[in-house]
Amino acid sequence: MRRIDRIVILTGAGISAESGLGTFRDEGGLWAQHRIEDVATPEAFARNPDCVHRFYNARRTQAAQAEPNPAHIALARLQSNFPGEVVLVTQNVDGLHEKAGAQPIHMHGQLSRALCASCDHRWDAPPEMHVGETCPACHAGSARPDIVWFGEMPYHMEQIVAALQTCDMFAAIGTSGQVYPAAGFVEEARMAGAETVELNLRDSDMSHAFQKHIVGPASKTVPLWVNRLLA
Ligand code: OAD
Numbered sequence: 001m002r003r004i005d006r007i008v009i010l011t012g013a014g015i016s017a018e019s020g021l022g023t024f025r026d027e028g029g030l031w032a033q034h035r036i037e038d039v040a041t042p043e044a045f046a047r048n049p050d051c052v053h054r055f056y057n058a059r060r061t062q063a064a065q066a067e068p069n070p071a072h073i074a075l076a077r078l079q080s081n082f083p084g085e086v087v088l089v090t091q092n093v094d095g096l097h098e099k100a101g102a103q104p105i106h107m108h109g110q111l112s113r114a115l116c117a118s119c120d121h122r123w124d125a126p127p128e129m130h131v132g133e134t135c136p137a138c139h140a141g142s143a144r145p146d147i148v149w150f151g152e153m154p155y156h157m158e159q160i161v162a163a164l165q166t167c168d169m170f171a172a173i174g175t176s177g178q179v180y181p182a183a184g185f186v187e188e189a190r191m192a193g194a195e196t197v198e199l200n201l202r203d204s205d206m207s208h209a210f211q212k213h214i215v216g217p218a219s220k221t222v223p224l225w226v227n228r229l230l231a
Contacts, residue, residue, distance in 0.1 A: 012091050017201075
């Protein structure tokens with residue numbers, strides 16, 4: 001059996017579900033309540049920035065009140081104590097991995113950050129953002145949430161792909177496998193010869209691509225999985 005020195009972990013909204021944050025595509029999820037085209041595209045922001053700010057202001061308030069659950073805490077423990085490398089890539093924008101003490105790569109941005117649509121400067125977002133807020137660098141009135149919207153390129157892709165190409169194990173936790181490029185990471189890791197494992201409440205659209213499946217709520221399955229890796 002191949003020795004596990006480098007692990008890449010991808011997390012999605014499911015890991016934060018037990019912290020009280022709704023997922024996107026489960027029953028009654030965010031995308032059942034809001035249309036993606038109204039709140040999560042650059043075109044939506046150009047058309048109705050107030051609506052987009054209200055959507056992300058609500059997400060920011062909820063995330064600020066949420067606490068990491070045992071799954072976030074276990075991944076932070078793994079990152080600190082694993083003798084090899086653990087690259088934690090998250091699609092989540094809620095900041096709960098950091099609150100648990102981990103150091104994630106944020107491929108879809110962060111609610112806690114603002115981005116200038118004119119000059120790309122980034123800064124800490126206030127609790128509420130409003131239309132016309134100015135950029136502290138170029139003073140244009142085009143501040144937006146630092147979130148990667150549909151039609152935009154996720155962040156840190158070079159670094160992530162390099163990690164996938166050299167990993168020995170790839171794990172996807174609480175993600176539906178419906179959004180690319182994240183949904184394609186398992187294939188990239190398989191091409192590198194990595195062992196692949198999916199941890200999810202149920203089968204996802206990408207389940208067939210994984211060798212191992214650990215089914216159950218992340219707060220229970222992730223700490224046990226981490227214990228085995230650290231044993
Ligand atoms: P989804 O809402 O698409 O999927 C959530 C996944 O978590 C599902 O597969 C659930 O089965 C699983 N799940 C729910 N509760 C769980 C629990 N307690 N334990 C373990 N698994 C659980 O969320 P994502 O896959 O993260 O992008 O969505 C990917 C991207 O689509 C998001 O980053 C967001 C969204 O549109 C942007 O906004 C750019």
